[in-house]
Amino acid sequence: MDLELRNIQIRDVVLGEENRLSDGVLxxxxxxxxxxxxxxxxxxxxxxxxxxxxxxxxILPVKDVIEPRAKETGDxxxxxxxxxxxxxxxxxxxxxxxxxxxxxxxxxxxQEGLIDMSGPAAPYTLFSKLNNxxxxxxxxxxxxxxxxxxxxRKAGLKAxxxxxxxxxxxxxxxSEIYHWPSLGERTAQYPGLxxxxxxxxxxxxxxxxxxxxxxxxxKQLVPTLVSPNEFxxxxxxxxxxxxxxxxxxxxxHLNNAVIKAxxxxxxxxxxxxxxxxxxxxxxxxxxxxxxxxxxxxxxEELGAEAAIISQEGFGNPTTDLMHVCRGLExxxxxTVIITNEDAGTDxxxxxxxxxxxxxxxIVSTGNSNATILLPHMDRVLGxxxxxxxxxxxxxxxxxxxxxLLLEIHGIMGxxxxxxxxxLSATTV
Amino acid sequence: MKRSDCxxxxxxxxAVALFGGTxxxxxxxxxxxxxxxxxxxxxxYIGHRLWNHPLYGSLRPHETPYRSVIISAVAGAPDSxxxxxxxxxxxxxxxxxxxxxAAMSEKIRHDYQLIDCELLQSALSALx
Amino acid sequence: xxxxxFYTNQFFGQVGGEDMAYCQxxxxxxxxGSANTFGAPLxxxxxxxxxxxxxxxxxxxxxxxxxAFLREQIEKYHPDMVIAGPAFNAGRFGIxxxxxxxxxxxxxxxxxTGLYEENPAVEMYKKDCYILKVGKSAAGIRKAxxxxxxxxxxxxxxxxxxxxxxxxxxxxGQRVNLFREKNGAERAVxxxxxxxxxxxxxxxxxxxxxxxxxxxxxxADLSKAKIALCTTGGxxxxxxxxHMVAATAKFWKDYALxxxxxxxxxxxxxxxxxxxxxxxxxxxxxxxxxxMLKILEKEGVIGSVHPFLASTTGNSTSVADATRxxxxxxxxxxxxxxxxxxLTST
Numbered sequence: 001m002d003l004e005l006r007n008i009q010i011r012d013v014v015l016g017e018e019n020r021l022s023d024g025v026l027x028x029x030x031x032x033x034x035x036x037x038x039x040x041x042x043x044x045x046x047x048x049x050x051x052x053x054x055x056x057x058x059i060l061p062v063k064d065v066i067e068p069r070a071k072e073t074g075d076x077x078x079x080x081x082x083x084x085x086x087x088x089x090x091x092x093x094x095x096x097x098x099x100x101x102x103x104x105x106x107x108x109x110x111q112e113g114l115i116d117m118s119g120p121a122a123p124y125t126l127f128s129k130l131n132n133x134x135x136x137x138x139x140x141x142x143x144x145x146x147x148x149x150x151x152x153r154k155a156g157l158k159a160x161x162x163x164x165x166x167x168x169x170x171x172x173x174x175s176e177i178y179h180w181p182s183l184g185e186r187t188a189q190y191p192g193l194x195x196x197x198x199x200x201x202x203x204x205x206x207x208x209x210x211x212x213x214x215x216x217x218x219k220q221l222v223p224t225l226v227s228p229n230e231f232x233x234x235x236x237x238x239x240x241x242x243x244x245x246x247x248x249x250x251x252x253h254l255n256n257a258v259i260k261a262x263x264x265x266x267x268x269x270x271x272x273x274x275x276x277x278x279x280x281x282x283x284x285x286x287x288x289x290x291x292x293x294x295x296x297x298x299x300e301e302l303g304a305e306a307a308i309i310s311q312e313g314f315g316n317p318t319t320d321l322m323h324v325c326r327g328l329e330x331x332x333x334x335t336v337i338i339t340n341e342d343a344g345t346d347x348x349x350x351x352x353x354x355x356x357x358x359x360x361x362i363v364s365t366g367n368s369n370a371t372i373l374l375p376h377m378d379r380v381l382g383x384x385x386x387x388x389x390x391x392x393x394x395x396x397x398x399x400x401x402x403x404l405l406l407e408i409h410g411i412m413g414x415x416x417x418x419x420x421x422x423l424s425a426t427t428v
Numbered sequence: 429m430k431r432s433d434c435x436x437x438x439x440x441x442x443a444v445a446l447f448g449g450t451x452x453x454x455x456x457x458x459x460x461x462x463x464x465x466x467x468x469x470x471x472x473y474i475g476h477r478l479w480n481h482p483l484y485g486s487l488r489p490h491e492t493p494y495r496s497v498i499i500s501a502v503a504g505a506p507d508s509x510x511x512x513x514x515x516x517x518x519x520x521x522x523x524x525x526x527x528x529x530a531a532m533s534e535k536i537r538h539d540y541q542l543i544d545c546e547l548l549q550s551a552l553s554a555l556x
Numbered sequence: 557x558x559x560x561x562f563y564t565n566q567f568f569g570q571v572g573g574e575d576m577a578y579c580q581x582x583x584x585x586x587x588x589g590s591a592n593t594f595g596a597p598l599x600x601x602x603x604x605x606x607x608x609x610x611x612x613x614x615x616x617x618x619x620x621x622x623x624a625f626l627r628e629q630i631e632k633y634h635p636d637m638v639i640a641g642p643a644f645n646a647g648r649f650g651i652x653x654x655x656x657x658x659x660x661x662x663x664x665x666x667x668x669t670g671l672y673e674e675n676p677a678v679e680m681y682k683k684d685c686y687i688l689k690v691g692k693s694a695a696g697i698r699k700a701x702x703x704x705x706x707x708x709x710x711x712x713x714x715x716x717x718x719x720x721x722x723x724x725x726x727x728x729g730q731r732v733n734l735f736r737e738k739n740g741a742e743r744a745v746x747x748x749x750x751x752x753x754x755x756x757x758x759x760x761x762x763x764x765x766x767x768x769x770x771x772x773x774x775x776a777d778l779s780k781a782k783i784a785l786c787t788t789g790g791x792x793x794x795x796x797x798x799h800m801v802a803a804t805a806k807f808w809k810d811y812a813l814x815x816x817x818x819x820x821x822x823x824x825x826x827x828x829x830x831x832x833x834x835x836x837x838x839x840x841x842x843x844x845x846x847x848m849l850k851i852l853e854k855e856g857v858i859g860s861v862h863p864f865l866a867s868t869t870g871n872s873t874s875v876a877d878a879t880r881x882x883x884x885x886x887x888x889x890x891x892x893x894x895x896x897x898x899l900t901s902t
Contacts, residue, residue, distance in 0.1 A: 108539035110491065123735065145542060194752045206546035209485055219550060242543075243486040257741035264742075269749055282484045282551040283498075284513075306752040308744045315483030315520070319513070336748040338740050341761060342488070342523065347731035348683070349523040353483060353516055355763045361751050363744045364760040366733045408733070419740025424760055425731045428720060508771070 001089050001180045003229040006173035010098040013050055013131040019166045026099060028133060028163060036162055037135065042143050042151045047136040049381050051102070051117050053129050056378040060114040062412045063103040064156050064238055065127055065251040068096040070164030077157045077234035079215025089180070089229030094167035099131040100251055101163065103156035104382040105138060107148050107208065113244020113412040119375050121406075124414040124423060127251070134381045135159055146207060153212075153239055157250070178263070180227045183274070187303055190271040197274050197304035197333075198258050199294050199324055200226075200418070202248065203240045203313045204279035210239035211248075211279070218279045223293040225301070226277045228259045236277065240312065245368055245409030246340050246417050248312045257420035258310050258338070274302040278324065280317045287320055295327035306334040311417035314342065314368075314409075318354040329358035336361040340415040341425055343367040345407070351425075365416060366423035368409035376402025434479060434555060436548070437471070438496035439464050442541040443548055451552070452501065462521050464495040469514035475503035478510040480551040482517040485543065489521045493529035493537075494544040498551055558602035558712045561635035562591040563626070563656045565649045568694075569609030577648075581610035581625040593697065594639060597705035601712050605633050608656075615652040622652065623659045630663055636712055642670030642690045642700045643677070654681030661685055666711055670704050672696075673726075676804030679872040682726040686711070689724045781895035784862035786885060788870025789836065789843035789902040790828030791819070801869060802829030808868035808881045810888060818847035819865075830871040831902050844900055862894050870901055 008021070015030040030048050037046035051057045069076045072092035079085040102115065115127045122128035137155055139148050180186075187195065202211040204218035211218040213226075214235050226235065236253045259275070266272040278294045281287055298304050307328050311321050321337055328335045337359055341351035347367055408414045408423075415423050435452045436443060439459040447453055459467065465482055472478055479498040529537060566576040568590040587595050588607040595604055608629055615622040630638070638660040640653035650669075654677040657667035661684055670690035671678050678687055688707055690700035707723055709715075720727040736743065743760075750757035775781045792800045798809050813819075824840035826833040841847040849861045866885045870878070889897060 108543065109533070109536040110539060145539075194749075196748065196752075203486065205485060206550040207543060209543075209547065240486070243488075247486070257739055258744065261739075261741040261745045265745055265749070270745075270752075281554065282547055283480045283554045284478060286554050287481065306748050308741075308748055310741075313486035314488055315486065315517075316481035317486075319481060334748065334752045336744045336751065338744050339761075341731055342520070343731040344523050348729065350519065351731060351761055352763070353520040354513075357763070359763055360759055361747050361757060362759045362761040362763070363740050363747060365740045367731045370733050416740070419742070419744055422735045422737070422739055423733060424736045424740070424743075425733050426719065426760070427727045427762070428717075428730050428732050 001227060001229055003089055003178040003180070003232060004092045005095050005176040005178065005232060006092060006170070007095045007097050007176060008167050008170055008173045010096050010131060013099050013133060015048065015050060021166050021170055026096065026166065033159060033162065036158065037137065037155050040151060040155065042140050042147065043137055043155065044140050045138045046155070049134040049136065051115070051132040051134055051381055053117060053131070055117045057117040058114055058377040058380045059102055059104055059132065059134055060380060060382040061104060061106050062113055062115055062244065062382070063105065063107065063152050063241055065249040065412065066101045066156050066160035067251050067254050068099065068101060068160045068163040068167070069234065069254065070094050070161060070168050071233065072168060076161050076164060077215070077237060080154065080157050080212070080237065085214050088233035088235055089227050093233055094164060094170065094173070096164060096167050099133065100127065101156050101160040102127070102132045102134045103152050104134060104136050105152060106383055107145055107152065107241065113410050113414070115412050116374060116377065119377070120372055121374050121411050124408060124411045124421070126420060127412055133159070133163065136382060149207060149239065149241070153237070157237060178229045178232060180229050186271070186273050190267055193269065193271040194306050195273045195302070195304045196262060196270045197276065197298045197302045197307045198262060198272070199276045199278050199298065199307060199309040200256070200258070201278050201280050201309065201311050201317060201320060202236070203317070205282050208239070208241040209313070212237045212239055213277065219281070221277070221279045223276050223278045223290050223297055225297060226275050228256070228263065228275065231256050231259055243314050243409060244412045245414035246311070246313060248416070248418060249413060252413065252416055252418055252420055255420065257416070257418045258308055261419070262308070270306070273304055278320065280313060280320050282316070291320060291323045291327060294324050295331065298328060298333060299331045304333055309335065309337045310419065311337065311339045315353055318352055322354050322356045322359055326356040326358045336363060338363045338365065338417055338419045340365045340409070340417055341367045342369055343425070345369050345371055363419060364425045365419065365421050366408065367425045368415060369407050372406055372408055374404040374406055433501055435476070435499050435501045436496055437464060437468050437499060438494070440494040440496050440541050440544045442545050443496050446545050447548065447552065460526055461489050461493055461495050462518070462526060464497065465514065465518050465521060468497045468499060469511070469518060471499055471503070472510045472514050473506060475506045476500050477504070477507055478513060479555060482514060483520065484551065485547045487543070488524055490524035490527050492540045492544065493527040493532070494540050496544055496548045498555070558636040559605045559633060560598065560602045560708070561629060561633055561638045562587065562594065562604050562607040563638060563640040563653065564590050564607065564609055565652065566609060566611045569607065571609055571611070577611045577613040579611035580614055581608055581622055583608050583629050590697070593701045594705055597702055598708060601709045602636070605635060610652065612646070612648040612652060615655070616648045619655060623655065626656055626659050627663065630660060630665055635665060637708060638665055638667040639704065639708055640667065640669040642688070642697070642704060643675065644690060644694060644696060645672040645675050645692045647676055650675040650677030651680065653677065654684070654687070657681065657685035668704060668708055668711070670700050676872070678726050680803055683728050686725045689726065775896050778858050779856055780859045782860045782862055782893055783849060783858050783896045783898060784864065784866065784889050784892070784894040785844055785846055785849055785898050786866040787844040787900045788868055789900060790826045790869035790871070791824055791836070791840050791844045791865065791867050792827055794823050794825050796825070796827050800827050800867070802827050803869065803871040805869040805871070805873050806877050808866060808885060811865045811867060813846065813863045813865055816846070817850045819844060828869050828871055828902060843902060845898070849898065862889070862892055
């Protein structure tokens, strides 16, 4: 399987009267985009705004962030729309780098994180460095939270796919090739290099705690072998809306940092043999089964000697993370895990809710509970007053002068557990 | 006819409304997040088995005030892994300042109850 | 010029030896005793405005008085920093230094000391102040002074403090966020390649792990078993005749209980410094439930009660000491034909 990503760097986005891409400036036909979003009869209104790097602008509450992409032929985000579930991972995919679709609007009253386009929170999230096309959607009154979540999730994906199409045929791009031969060929190549597998944990627990695989709910999934190419083409999308700092947005899945880091060393220092997508379930029996199956796939199927496990969410997922780590180490697979910490506001508490002795190589993406004082922003996109509680803070933490005291896990992607962040922690 | 093999310990009134007809739901609305975990821990100590992870979901203990834990209806031999999970869950809970449900608006409480029930539903549909 | 208040004990303050360990705290303007060795290395940055000298036993047994005296001096001299010690491996002096630093920090004044790694005060106070790593005995003073003075200067001038390893202080155990040069995924790959190639690597989060103790099989017939009571709650005969310590215990005691049916109020107390002992002192059985064991014995639930209480203080005790004490206690109990132990902690 070969996939060519044609990356087009976007340096500015403007809202205009037609869709156009020239000289790195993306013009989006605002009226047409709005009409597209209103095609869904459950959407009452759709407002489109732009938020650019360096602006005094806060987006809140954010549901998902999606990079605009389109396939030369066929569908990006397979299985989400339409009646067919097309195979993806081959051919040509156009990618609009440097910009994103951001969906906002509260589904429940306590939900979601923020993106500040400037100020002290900006360095924590890669989303502050993007030209964001912000969709603020309101639903028809009679729609329940389930359907509301679906409406907003699909609206974001639809907009990103539609905007992505503007890039199709563009001649100025940087090409990136994902060559992914069949399993037998993969394991046979580079015999001198260590075979490395990647276990990608994803939330699969219920409303606002879900992931979708080819458009289907990951609660129905068992640990499954997935190629990097499928990640790039949107086979995995996010339906996870809590714990913003540690949730994996669709943008993160499309640009999975572990896959990128492994691909960069593939054929030079290591042989990247495969990815296991591991759903994080609610019951202990399901967890045990999925832990066992993940270990089984990495060892018996992929024959890996080393593995990286990435993480999503807070609390119970640490059990999955630690026990997959233990299972792999016991089978002789050298393992590194990526996790955030909940070490308390003062950093003095135990960092993790579950540990095993085998977890002796940990990459930390920082202490979620550390607080940060955010200044007033001139512009707030979203519905601040509708949100009584922001994860990592609440309205009480909005001070009279407009500043906001927040735990850093309230920042979207603030300590992303696929390691798509520079944040870490150390002991003093 | 209620399912006789499991028992739901909760402080979420919505769980009674939604699942009370099918499952044995023991609800104490006045109990805190922590008190529910303590109650479950004590039941685990005397041999009830844990069916869902007590820190299910991804909301932290200072965010949601609700917990619903499914355990076996009958007590057997105490399981040390289950006991360990419960004691670790309590240790983690104690590192957070608990959510004050009294200070929350009706809407927020409702939404937290709803999410809790959604997660509980996922767990219940996986029991067999 | 910054101001430093110096704290030392009777020996290093040149009041006298062990015979003067009960001397009351006193203050001298300027430098006195070992404070003099800090004068020169600090001189461009700070001046030692006064030296407090206090006997080790006095401080250890009259902590509130010692603290009050220190607070007065801080209010009088308005120092920017308190430097205490170094106390090397001296237990009481170490605790005094730690407590002095903690008191200063509570008043918003920066404070540092220097201790040897086995000094019990390290575990007790490393969370409260910077404790620099110094040698075991006073012979280490030549290395300790430049290390402590250099670190003091950094703190006083607001220079960035490096990692515990770089600066040679005991880590407080506090997790602090920072931004690294590579993203987490790239670091994970670097770490993985080092691990798989057998090269050294450093985990970004150390997990403290303890040896897992396999629980023994249940006692088949409790009604024939001899049960002993053991506690780490620091329960001792009133007045603490054996000088059981409040923390970092290195020994345990076996107290004969004879025909007693319970631990009577006023005859027993807890010396544990890790919790409020009021309720334990009111009814020592709350920590060491000898009364319940005797009731169960009477009811025939258990065969007999071993008429001794094995007690120590489980507060910042090192794993090595705890393991050794556990083995000693187990040996004693096995010799006495004990079948089961009820171990209570606090």
